[in-house]
Amino acid sequence: MFEVVIGLEVHAQLNTKSKLWCGCATSFGAKANTHVCPTCLGLPGALPVLNKEAVHKAIELGTAINAPINNNSIFNRKNYFYPDLPTGYQISQFELPIVGFGEVVIDFEDGTSKTIGVTRAHLENDAGKSSHGAGYSKVDLNRAGTPLLEIVSEPDMRSSEEAILYMKKLHSIVRYIDISNANMQEGSFRADVNISIRPKGDTKLYTRCEIKNMNSFKFIEKAIAYEVQRQIEAWEDGTYDEEVVQETRLYDADKNETRSMRGKEDAADYRYFPDPDLLPVAITDEMMEKYSKIPELPDAKKNRFVSEFGLKVYDANVLTSTKEMAKFFEEMMTQNISGKMATTWLTVELQGRFGEGENISNSPVDALKLGSLVKAIEAGDISGKAGKEVLDYLMKNNDSVESVIEKLGLKQVSDDGAILAIIDAILEANKDKVEQYKSGKDKLFGFFVGQTMKESKGSANPQVVNKLLKERLS
Numbered sequence: 001m002f003e004v005v006i007g008l009e010v011h012a013q014l015n016t017k018s019k020l021w022c023g024c025a026t027s028f029g030a031k032a033n034t035h036v037c038p039t040c041l042g043l044p045g046a047l048p049v050l051n052k053e054a055v056h057k058a059i060e061l062g063t064a065i066n067a068p069i070n071n072n073s074i075f076n077r078k079n080y081f082y083p084d085l086p087t088g089y090q091i092s093q094f095e096l097p098i099v100g101f102g103e104v105v106i107d108f109e110d111g112t113s114k115t116i117g118v119t120r121a122h123l124e125n126d127a128g129k130s131s132h133g134a135g136y137s138k139v140d141l142n143r144a145g146t147p148l149l150e151i152v153s154e155p156d157m158r159s160s161e162e163a164i165l166y167m168k169k170l171h172s173i174v175r176y177i178d179i180s181n182a183n184m185q186e187g188s189f190r191a192d193v194n195i196s197i198r199p200k201g202d203t204k205l206y207t208r209c210e211i212k213n214m215n216s217f218k219f220i221e222k223a224i225a226y227e228v229q230r231q232i233e234a235w236e237d238g239t240y241d242e243e244v245v246q247e248t249r250l251y252d253a254d255k256n257e258t259r260s261m262r263g264k265e266d267a268a269d270y271r272y273f274p275d276p277d278l279l280p281v282a283i284t285d286e287m288m289e290k291y292s293k294i295p296e297l298p299d300a301k302k303n304r305f306v307s308e309f310g311l312k313v314y315d316a317n318v319l320t321s322t323k324e325m326a327k328f329f330e331e332m333m334t335q336n337i338s339g340k341m342a343t344t345w346l347t348v349e350l351q352g353r354f355g356e357g358e359n360i361s362n363s364p365v366d367a368l369k370l371g372s373l374v375k376a377i378e379a380g381d382i383s384g385k386a387g388k389e390v391l392d393y394l395m396k397n398n399d400s401v402e403s404v405i406e407k408l409g410l411k412q413v414s415d416d417g418a419i420l421a422i423i424d425a426i427l428e429a430n431k432d433k434v435e436q437y438k439s440g441k442d443k444l445f446g447f448f449v450g451q452t453m454k455e456s457k458g459s460a461n462p463q464v465v466n467k468l469l470k471e472r473l474s
Contacts, residue, residue, distance in 0.1 A: 008163060069283060226257055
């Protein structure tokens with residue numbers, strides 16, 4: 001039996017307007033090599049100037065993961081050659097990162113949780129982007145110099161499930177505190193996944209392989225599964241030392257396999273040394289006071305939803321997984337409705353109707369309208385079944401809940417007199433069944449309810465029907 005050991009290096013692209021070392025824009029999708037300058041291009045004599053906003057965002061991240069912020073940190077040159085790194089080195093941090101040891105708590109479906117250690121988080125610049133065709137390669141340096149916050153975990157994860165939960169929690173945190181748009185499709189939130197195995201009960205860390213630049217939760221899960229199986233088979237076949245070496249691998253989604261990319265360097269291979277063009281970063285008390293004031297985080301919001309709205313922990317976790325979902329739910333709750341009903345209509349009914357390209361951010365039905373619909377159901381104005389009809393209509397038409405109820409003729413009758421008239425007529429027409437019910441055939445009660453609802457064309461309030469029928473039959 002083997003134990004899996006996983007650590008993640010997550011790269012969050014910071015949402016500053018300009019790059020880390022110059023004033024070039026960081027916008028995504030511009031024409032290739034248009035957002036560049038002598039600094040981006042690594043031209044002789046071009047000097048870097050630190051973007052203060054990136055430092056502020058690093059302080060916010062450190063606060064969010066309960067990590068100390070180092071009052072003094074330095075930038076180093078990490079030397080390696082790559083075609084889309086025109087300087088021949090990356091400006092990063094090594095001995096003195098800006099954010100020290102922190103932690104992230106992940107939650108499992110069974111209600112248990114686990115704390116994952118965060119070794120450090122440091123600022124560095126992104127490289128450019130290479131694209132390869134048949135017989136040629138292209139380099140776009142628009143991304144070169146974009147600020148990254150690299151968040152390095154301890155090797156505390158023991159399964160792909162834990163790795164995904166950790167990455168999702170980090171994704172949620174950076175978006176809650178608004179330091180990154182964390183758009184995985186654009187590569188602004190991606191991870192290098194470090195994987196090794198060891199015999200169950202062993203505490204030694206064996207050779208790790210790094211799977212580079214993963215920006216999909218689904219593919220991370222598949223890549224881990226493949227790589228773990230590859231290493232286990234090598235161990236069992238007696239070829240572990242030959243086949244499992246310290247290296248960087250790539251994941252091929254089409255073939256669902258990892259393959260070797262290059263040998264994985266150690267720190268000494270990068271020849272780190274302090275960047276002579278940059279002064280040490282000094283973080284003042286004033287900066288700490290200002291930028292350590294962060295918005296309510298997912299865990300705090302989850303706990304508040306449980307206590308304030310009476311939600312189950314699992315439901316609260318789902319609702320706070322993204323800040324858009326949490327905001328939508330909170331806007332619904334301004335309609336003074338129950339948390340349980342609001343959760344069901346948001347997570348099951350509304351989201352279950354989303355088509356391609358639709359999500360909580362561009363929902364055809366906004367939060368106040370969905371809350372108003374739930375309120376109408378709880379008030380007995382319409383039934384739950386009718387509520388689904390109203391929601392179907394609203395997904396395609398911009399109208400108010402009240403007008404749709406009237407337009408579709410779905411308003412429930414709760415007037416005792418009107419319902420009693422229907423009940424009395426049904427009981428009069430089914431005297432034999434009334435006698436059978438009174439003699440002990442309790443199941444006939446459902447027959448009377450059904451007949452009443454049928455006669456009212458579904459407009460009678462079921463709760464009122466049940467109450468009045470019990471009174472009449474007793």
